[in-house]
Amino acid sequence: MSLTIRELVFAYPGQPAVLTIEELRVEAGQMVAITGPSGSGKTTLLQLIGGLLHPQQGGVEGGPPFESIRWVFQTPTILGRRTVLDNLLLGLHQRRWDQSRADLAAGQALVATGMDQLADRPAGSLSGGEIQRLQIARALVGRPSLVLADEPTGQLDRTNTERVVASLAALRTSDSTVIVATHDPLVADACHRRFELRNGVAVEV
Amino acid sequence: MWRLSVVIKEIGANLIAERWRAVVIAVITAAATTSVVATELDQVRRAVAADAELKSAGRYVYVAWTEGADTPVNPTRCLALRHNQAVLAAGGYTHGGPVSVAKAPGELFGARMMVGDMPALLAPHNPPSPGQVYISQTAAARVGLADGRTVLLGGGLGNARVSVVDMSARVPDPGPWVWIPAAPGEKLDECWVEVVPAADQVAQPAITAWLSQGERTVIVTRFLAEDPLRTDPVTVFAARSTRYAWAASGVIVGVVVWLIIWFRRSEMALYRTVGSSRGQTTLIFVLPYMALMVVGTLGGLLLGIYIHGLGAEPTATSLVAARTSLVAASRQSFLTLSIGILIALGGTLLTLGGSIAGHIRNRL
Ligand SMILES: Nc1ncnc2c1ncn2[C@@H]1O[C@H](COP(=O)(O)OP(=O)(O)OP(=O)(O)O)[C@@H](O)[C@H]1O
Ligand SMILES: [Mg+2]
Numbered sequence: 001m002s003l004t005i006r007e008l009v010f011a012y013p014g015q016p017a018v019l020t021i022e023e024l025r026v027e028a029g030q031m032v033a034i035t036g037p038s039g040s041g042k043t044t045l046l047q048l049i050g051g052l053l054h055p056q057q058g059g060v061e062g063g064p065p066f067e068s069i070r071w072v073f074q075t076p077t078i079l080g081r082r083t084v085l086d087n088l089l090l091g092l093h094q095r096r097w098d099q100s101r102a103d104l105a106a107g108q109a110l111v112a113t114g115m116d117q118l119a120d121r122p123a124g125s126l127s128g129g130e131i132q133r134l135q136i137a138r139a140l141v142g143r144p145s146l147v148l149a150d151e152p153t154g155q156l157d158r159t160n161t162e163r164v165v166a167s168l169a170a171l172r173t174s175d176s177t178v179i180v181a182t183h184d185p186l187v188a189d190a191c192h193r194r195f196e197l198r199n200g201v202a203v204e205v
Numbered sequence: 206m207w208r209l210s211v212v213i214k215e216i217g218a219n220l221i222a223e224r225w226r227a228v229v230i231a232v233i234t235a236a237a238t239t240s241v242v243a244t245e246l247d248q249v250r251r252a253v254a255a256d257a258e259l260k261s262a263g264r265y266v267y268v269a270w271t272e273g274a275d276t277p278v279n280p281t282r283c284l285a286l287r288h289n290q291a292v293l294a295a296g297g298y299t300h301g302g303p304v305s306v307a308k309a310p311g312e313l314f315g316a317r318m319m320v321g322d323m324p325a326l327l328a329p330h331n332p333p334s335p336g337q338v339y340i341s342q343t344a345a346a347r348v349g350l351a352d353g354r355t356v357l358l359g360g361g362l363g364n365a366r367v368s369v370v371d372m373s374a375r376v377p378d379p380g381p382w383v384w385i386p387a388a389p390g391e392k393l394d395e396c397w398v399e400v401v402p403a404a405d406q407v408a409q410p411a412i413t414a415w416l417s418q419g420e421r422t423v424i425v426t427r428f429l430a431e432d433p434l435r436t437d438p439v440t441v442f443a444a445r446s447t448r449y450a451w452a453a454s455g456v457i458v459g460v461v462v463w464l465i466i467w468f469r470r471s472e473m474a475l476y477r478t479v480g481s482s483r484g485q486t487t488l489i490f491v492l493p494y495m496a497l498m499v500v501g502t503l504g505g506l507l508l509g510i511y512i513h514g515l516g517a518e519p520t521a522t523s524l525v526a527a528r529t530s531l532v533a534a535s536r537q538s539f540l541t542l543s544i545g546i547l548i549a550l551g552g553t554l555l556t557l558g559g560s561i562a563g564h565i566r567n568r569l
Contacts, residue, residue: 043569046569047566052562052565053566066477067480067481067482068480070478070479070480071478071565071568071569073569074568074569075568077471077475077478077568079222079472079475081222081223082218082219082222086218090475090476090479091481092211099211142479142480144480150569
């Protein structure tokens with residue numbers, strides 16, 4: 001699923017425009033990094049693509065419905081009292097997947113993110129890096145058309161960042177379109193393409 | 206669409222993971238229901254007891270008399286009332302002459318010649334055996350007369366065995382009367398009629414019309430003064446201040462459940478970001494709590510009944526009362542549950558409709 005941002009203008013109420021993007025096209029199955037200094041509007045752009053915010057002008061063409069988007073949040077967003085495996089299967093209950101298919105997909109996602117040893121641990125007992133990998137695995141498992149990740153390594157040290165980047169590789173090779181907001185060069189380098197936000201404008205670098 | 210079995214599995218896993226919240230909901234619902242049920246059962250018991258007391262005091266008794274000795278109450282018509290299905294008892298008396306009792310020299314009694322169901326009307330709980338002469342406990346105590354004594358009655362009445370009868374329920378201050386059974390004569394000074402409660406509304410005009418046939422003008426009044434009727438237990442029960450307790454406890458239960466769900470709104474946001482629709486998310490969060498509220502309500506109802514009991518002795522009337530108690534308690538529990546579920550459900554939909562997008566934004 002490809003998506004195109006066209007002639008998009010967005011401003012928070014009573015403030016000058018944060019984003020004025022003429023055109024930004026993301027091809028289906030690609031993984032794209034959005035970089036830029038703090039306050040440049042990376043998070044805002046992800047929220048616009050995900051439909052959590054609405055632009056004053058223009059818009060996102062080809063964006064999937066809200067239910068088909070998976071998110072990787074900067075802050076841990078998991079069910080801490082449920083197991084890692086339960087957290088992975090969470091999104092699958094409303095699809096008509098049978099148990100064996102769901103288990104297979106979950107197993108593959110766990111292996112791809114190096115989490116297979118932790119499947120039965122309560123998610124609340126994971127480390128920060130493991131939680132981020134769990135979120136990535138959760139984004140992988142449902143084969144969503146679009147994954148939006150905001151600073152997936154924002155709170156991690158070097159070692160854990162490298163592990164998460166390795167997990168992101170699984171997302172890059174998946175069929176899903178992936179957009180990652182980051183200021184970490186390691187993450188940006190793991191993507192197919194990279195856009196930088198400067199003064200509200202997106203420039204490919 | 207989704208697979209129901211998977212949703213149920215999800216709900217089960219969720220409940221186990223959040224079991225303390227589940228316990229809190231079940232316990233609070235049970236506690237609220239128990240207090241409502243126990244209060245209601247107590248109110249019903251009081252109303253039934255007060256009603257029984259009022260009934261034995263003569264709540265449904267009417268007294269007919271006439272003004273002027275030339276047109277007395279017709280005894281035949283008075284006694285014929287006994288064949289009416291709405292009439293429990295009918296009887297009457299005429300004043301006889303003064304009576305002296307040999308055992309109590311110097312005391313003069315008034316004779317009252319009874320016909321019909323008069324004994325049962327005087328002492329509804331312990332109707333004396335027919336064919337005997339009665340004297341009230343109060344009057345007997347005054348002159349020191351014991352039950353079963355044979356005394357010589359003055360006024361040409363001869364010897365008689367006197368039964369001392371407790372008339373206090375109906376006649377608090379019975380006065381110095383000797384009640385003597387007699388055959389119906391020409392006239393009655395008073396005719397007493399006790400009707401079934403259902404006939405109470407129409408009794409007064411009906412009895413008046415029945416006894417007034419011919420040229421007589423019969424006056425029919427309630428046996429009880431208006432005062433005790435003003436605190437009619439049925440009216441008191443209907444106006445009880447706790448009659449909306451179900452609403453209060455339902456609101457408490459509903460708000461507690463809503464609060465618990467509200468504190469889990471980040472979890473709901475999470476379910477939304479992994480593809481659950483609004484309806485599914487509501488179901489996953491509210492359905493198990495609804496089930497817990499049902500369990501809590503049933504537990505609370507049983508506990509309330511266990512603590513308070515349904516009724517008193519297994520007499521026919523208390524069986525009837527027990528059935529009304531059960532209905533009343535169940536109704537209160539059901540209303541509490543309904544209000545609780547409505548508020549919890551509405552609150553969840555409100556929470557889901559409102560701040561969820563903002564909540565997801567906060568995680569980014
Ligand atoms: N809810 C809001 N209301 C008003 N202004 C906001 C709001 N959210 C963000 N902004 C402003 O919009 C601009 C872009 O914010 P945004 O969070 O998108 O930046 P960012 O690139 O994600 O920054 P960072 O790298 O620090 O996460 C900032 O100047 C910020 O102060
Ligand atoms: Mg940001």
